[in-house]
Amino acid sequence: MEAFDPAELPELLKLYYRRLFPYGQYYRWLNYGGVVKNYFQHREFSFTLKDDIYIRYQSFNNQSDLEKEMQKMNPYKIDIGAVYSHRPNQHNTVKLGAFQAQEKELVFDIDMTDYDDVRRCCSSADICSKCWTLMTMAIHIIDRALKEDFGFKHRLWVYSGRRGVHCWVCDESVRKLSSAVRSGIVEYLSLVKGGQDVKKKVHLSEKIHPFVRKSINIIKKYFEQYALVDQDILENKESWDKILALVPENILSQVHFYVSYFMFLNDPSPMRDELQQGFQRHSNSLQRWENLKNTINKYQKNNKNDKCGPWLEWEIMLQYCFPRLDINVSKGINHLLKSPFSVHPKTGRISVPIDLQKVDQFDPFTVPTISSICHELDVISTKEEKENGAESDIKHRTRDYKKTSLAPFVKIFEQFLENLDKSRKGELLKKSDLQKDF
Secondary structure, three states, X not given: OOOOOHHHHHHHHXXXXXXXXXXXXXXXXXXXXXXXXXXXXXEEEEEEEHHHEEEEEEOOOOHHHHHHHHHHHOOOEEEEEEEEOXXXXXXXXXXXXXXXXXXXXXXXXXXXXXXXXXXXXXXXXXXXXXXXXXXXXXXXXXXXXXXXXXXOOOEEEEXXXXXXXXXXXXXXXXXXOOHHHXXXXXXXXXXXXXXXXXXXXXXXXXXXXXXXXXXXXXXXXXXHHHHHHHOOOOOOHHHHHHHHOOOOOOHHHHOOOOOOHXXXXXXXXXXXXXXXXXXXXXOOHHHHHHHHHHHHHHHHHOOOOOOOOOHHHHHHHHHHHOOXXXXXXXXXXXXXXXXXXXXXXXXXXXXXXXXXXXXXXXOHHHOOEHHHHHHHHHHHXXXXXXXXXXXXXXHHHOOHHHHOOOHHHHHHHHHXXXXXXXXXXXXXXXXXXXXXXX
């Protein structure tokens, strides 16, 4: 793959926006069939230009206007905002208070930096194949809940271009949701709570919600390889002390283990001591995790309460693996989120859609960079010129992305749009049939 050089970005962006950006599909998405008048025209776009020049409240009449402006400005980054009551580019002319965000897709932003307290391979903006499993688990857990628990049909997952993933839920009813309802949905999907100073971020109650059980079942498929082998979370005393800190001091009462108060008067956490000794006897994370599970089981067997479950083990698994959502991005209707097919200025990678049938195979390091697809286009264009002589290439241009490694990702996007179209046509038919009944 052609190496990306940030110094070449201005020239590469000119070529990308002129010949490779999938404008037709992009407009088809945000226009939503043109069913609602001025829906696209009232949508906010934000452009970040070279040297972090930031331009908000851009809006366009149609696909042609959008194309012209993007090819003129060549934005380093594109963000998509809400559909407003008025055209965003005229917001200064509207009476104070009248310009309001009315609709937007329900969006989720999951960023690898939010896992820095539990991943050991990388930190900050860095990612590797070992920690990318966190994003794989996040997509599976959140997407299952959106589909099965909430019944949302149209979910577009997109790689951010660097260290995270975004989700756009595009159902018509979802786009109309209030900020309060969005907050409720994110709250339902959030289990890891507390800032840097909070050690124990997951607290399960006696009655385990089905959402938690189903999430645990997904995590279990990845936990051994991800947490015990790749991350080696019990490798040494420093790392296992972080896990022992998650064992509550009053563990005996916590698991409803009926023993005499005097048995642990002088030792507030006998389980923690037993685990510490057990970890020292074993030589790797796999053995130490087995030891932890066996120790928890031993304490639970003495418990006469049938409702007691493996909460402590699950709390640790959730703290180390459960998705960490940026709540503010999801609850605010007017919140901006990076657009699909935007280019990440640091990595040069394109923000491409992720195939939900192949989440486990998705590899961020094989995502095309702007350098690689521009190079691919140059090679093919040179070849075509030799073969076709001076023949105009205008007829080829609309499909230029098909000649590059961007093509399969545009195809994923097109499949998503097909499903949106089918759903919309189905709704329109339903409405017309209902009207006929009257």
